[in-house]
Amino acid sequence: SAVISQKPSRDICQRGTSLTIQCQVDSQVTMMFWYRQQPGQSLTLIATANQGSEATYESGFVIDKFPISRPNLTFSTLTVSNMSPEDSSIYLCGGQGAYEQYFGPGTRLTVT
């Protein structure tokens, strides 16, 4: 099974700034994803992180706001740009293995 780590685990940021979240998988997964969980809500897929090419974004999410990189099979970053209080959420990295989906512990972001 894969273990996914994320950094930072939490942060408090001022509006208008940007935060980059790192995701590291300890073994290869076929696909990597970024999810958002807003307070009291279930998860929503932001994008699929593609190795060496532009991420594939879901409806309602754009590259200018959530730029994503995946330089190799086991590492990805998500940047939350020009933050507003509405971006306060838990951001989770996910990886698809052969038989299950793995999730990172999440990054709890508060924007003031």
Add this chain to the structure above:
Amino acid sequence: KNEVEQSPQNLTAQEGEFITINCSYSVGISALHWLQQHPGGGIVSLFMLSSGKKKHGRLIATINIQEKHSSLHITASHPRDSAVYICAVRGGADGLTFGKGTHLIIQP
């Protein structure tokens, strides 16, 4: 886009009771996941199903592809089973689409 509906939204039961959580979806899928999320946010994958039935300990998951429906059962429930249970579906190579979750509380 797939619509994933879970029921019930909230469930409180006594220790030892048999628990059933239901999930239905609107569009054909390649796999369905049952996830568990404890307070504090950590998410654990319980099952990935594409057909039939799987069992792990006191947990049983079933799926009916024709009816687009899945159930998660917990036998001999225990207070440590208290968590949010989330159904999520995958179509092809996409990421997951999630249900809103079922908040389960097992009282001693």
